[in-house]
Amino acid sequence: MSVLPRIGVATPEQVADAGALTAEAYLADRLLDRDDEYEVELRDAERRAREATLLVASVPVDPAAPDGRHAVVGTITLAPYGSSYAEIAEPGELELRMLAVAPEARGAGVAEALVVAAQREAVVLGARRVVLSTLDSMRTAQRLYARLGFTPAAERDWAHEEIRLRVLTWTPPTAPGVLTEMACWPPLRVLTTRGGWRVGVSQGLTRRANSAVPLTEPADLAAAVAEVVAIYAAERQRPVLRLGGSDVDRRVGELLDAQDWVTASVTDVLVADLHAPVRTEPTAPAPPSLELAVHHVPDDAWLETYLGVKSASADREVARAILAGGTAQHVVARHAGAVVGVIRVAYEGDWAALSCLAVDPLARRAGIGRALTLHALALAREHGAARAFLQVEAHNVVAARLYARLGFRPADSYRYREPRVGALG
Ligand SMILES: CC(C)(COP(=O)(O)OP(=O)(O)OC[C@H]1O[C@@H](n2cnc3c(N)ncnc32)[C@H](O)[C@@H]1OP(=O)(O)O)[C@@H](O)C(=O)NCCC(=O)NCCS
Numbered sequence: 001m002s003v004l005p006r007i008g009v010a011t012p013e014q015v016a017d018a019g020a021l022t023a024e025a026y027l028a029d030r031l032l033d034r035d036d037e038y039e040v041e042l043r044d045a046e047r048r049a050r051e052a053t054l055l056v057a058s059v060p061v062d063p064a065a066p067d068g069r070h071a072v073v074g075t076i077t078l079a080p081y082g083s084s085y086a087e088i089a090e091p092g093e094l095e096l097r098m099l100a101v102a103p104e105a106r107g108a109g110v111a112e113a114l115v116v117a118a119q120r121e122a123v124v125l126g127a128r129r130v131v132l133s134t135l136d137s138m139r140t141a142q143r144l145y146a147r148l149g150f151t152p153a154a155e156r157d158w159a160h161e162e163i164r165l166r167v168l169t170w171t172p173p174t175a176p177g178v179l180t181e182m183a184c185w186p187p188l189r190v191l192t193t194r195g196g197w198r199v200g201v202s203q204g205l206t207r208r209a210n211s212a213v214p215l216t217e218p219a220d221l222a223a224a225v226a227e228v229v230a231i232y233a234a235e236r237q238r239p240v241l242r243l244g245g246s247d248v249d250r251r252v253g254e255l256l257d258a259q260d261w262v263t264a265s266v267t268d269v270l271v272a273d274l275h276a277p278v279r280t281e282p283t284a285p286a287p288p289s290l291e292l293a294v295h296h297v298p299d300d301a302w303l304e305t306y307l308g309v310k311s312a313s314a315d316r317e318v319a320r321a322i323l324a325g326g327t328a329q330h331v332v333a334r335h336a337g338a339v340v341g342v343i344r345v346a347y348e349g350d351w352a353a354l355s356c357l358a359v360d361p362l363a364r365r366a367g368i369g370r371a372l373t374l375h376a377l378a379l380a381r382e383h384g385a386a387r388a389f390l391q392v393e394a395h396n397v398v399a400a401r402l403y404a405r406l407g408f409r410p411a412d413s414y415r416y417r418e419p420r421v422g423a424l425g
Contacts, residue, residue: 003060003063004109004113004401005057005059005073005108005110006057006059006070007056007114008055008058009055010049014056014058014072017056018049018054019043019044019045019048020043021072021100021102022098022100023042025100025101025102026038026039026042026100029138031135031137045075048077048098051083051085052077052079052083052084053077053078053121054075054077055075055077055118056072056074057072057073057075057113058070058072059071059110073101073104073105073110074101074105074110074113074114075098075100075114076096076099076114076117076118077096078095078096078097078121078122079094079097080094080127081095085097088133088156088158088167089131090129090131092129093127093128093130093131094118094121094125094127094129094131095130095131095132096115096130096131096132099111099114101114112147112148112401112404113401116148116401118130119148119172119410120394120413122172123172123410123412123413126245128171129171131156131169132150132168132169133158133166133168134165135165135166136164145168148170148409149170150168151168151169151170152166152167152168153168153169170409172409172410173273173387173409173411174271174411175271175389175411175412176269176411176412178414180349180353180389181353181389181391182200182213184347184348184351184353185322185326185355186322186325187200187201187209188201188318188325191231193224193231194218194224194227195223195224196215197216198213198215199213199228199232200212200213201231201235202318205314205318205319205322207240207264207265207416209322210240211240211242211416213242214248214252217247217248221251222255224252225255225256228241238418238419239418239419240264240416240418241256242414242416243256243414243416244412244413245412245413245414256417263416265416266393266394266395266413267392267413267416268392268393268400268412269390269391269410269411269414270389270391270403270404270408270409271389271409271411272377272387272403272406272407272408272409273386273387274352274377274381274385274387276407287333287335287366287367287368289335289336290333290335290340290368290371291333291335292332292333292371292375293331294329294379295329295330296329297320297323297324298320298323298324298330299330299332301332302330302332302342303320304339305341306319306342306356306358307319308358308360309358309359309361310358323356327348328347329344329345329376329383330343330344331343331345331372331375331376331379335368340359341357341358341359341360341368341369342356342372343355343357343358343376344356345376345380345388347383347385350384350385350386350387351386351388351389352376352377352379352385352387352388352389353390354373354376354389355391357390357399370405373402373406374406376388390403390408
């Protein structure tokens, strides 16, 4: 598919389309008869949007105008335990229901994008498990669920009016946590506030190395935030706080809302089990004569390619100093003598951290990103790591799809908060 589907909570204009599409998709697969009462329920997306979370996938009507009008091509319903649409969810579980893709949009990864988005949402909501019921006849969906890490929970299978429903569950992987993340991408300097928060200072290169992390809950949150602001002011830097889903982070977030701080970006942490078999796409193009070289310290070619994609104006020596901290390998991909892509693997405990994946814009869509990621995973296995993680911005759908297909699953999510421009005077 040339344009990846856009996934989001259904807007009021999309709700009716999502309802019609669900019924049509079930009818097309002969999962219901025309006079089936369930058809009325499938069409009633208004109620799903009210009483659950209705996600929709949409694609541009004109593929040549990706920002133009979009049409709904798929939908899924997310029902937390206790909500009216949850049939089997137990406390702490999120239930997926009514996955449907328009018949004309099938085979292009729309259902995969919807289920991955639902897994991500489960992590953001702090759900401990995702559950769903399927019919034996839903073969395509079952293959998809298996590929995305769902496993049968036969003891929970159930029946409805003599129809046997199989239950599948998915448990989010354990996240590395902020301290492992920091060890794999160490700021040049880490200052500690009076309340025990860690403040990374690295001349502004990457928010990851230039943000404050609330590791404790001080009695006076406002004073702790003010201290972070003062530290960054002394460094002539904009203050940035990294906030995840913990109770402290939530309370800090409420305070920042009141102080008019904005969300600068949302990052997902994805995790892959390095002992699980890697599922490469049968359609994956083998990159022609790609040479991969590995260095412990990033050389100029590596830095130039990474910074060329990340931030051309960044200081190369600052980048070299950040990347040289910790144990890591830097992979350079060359094709016909020219550097076409890079990736980094850093190590901490049994974790491998993949980062800096960047492919020259002129060399994209030729399998180089996938080859670099697979090579990094192979290096991590060789190094003895048991699991890998990476951080990807929530809007980066291209990278997210690449990682999902290589076995990475959502494990955590955090946001960087900054004062609104001009708010600090
Ligand atoms: C993400 C990135 C590394 C991918 O590199 P690449 O060499 O183009 O990737 P590949 O050719 O190996 O493609 C991998 C998959 O993504 C798909 N893909 C790549 N670009 C795509 C696009 N613009 N639209 C739709 N699909 C795309 C490919 O089709 C392939 O999927 P499939 O074969 O399963 O269909 C590259 O786009 C890039 O450098 N982006 C900027 C930096 C970045 O986002 N890095 C990741 C930071 S976490």
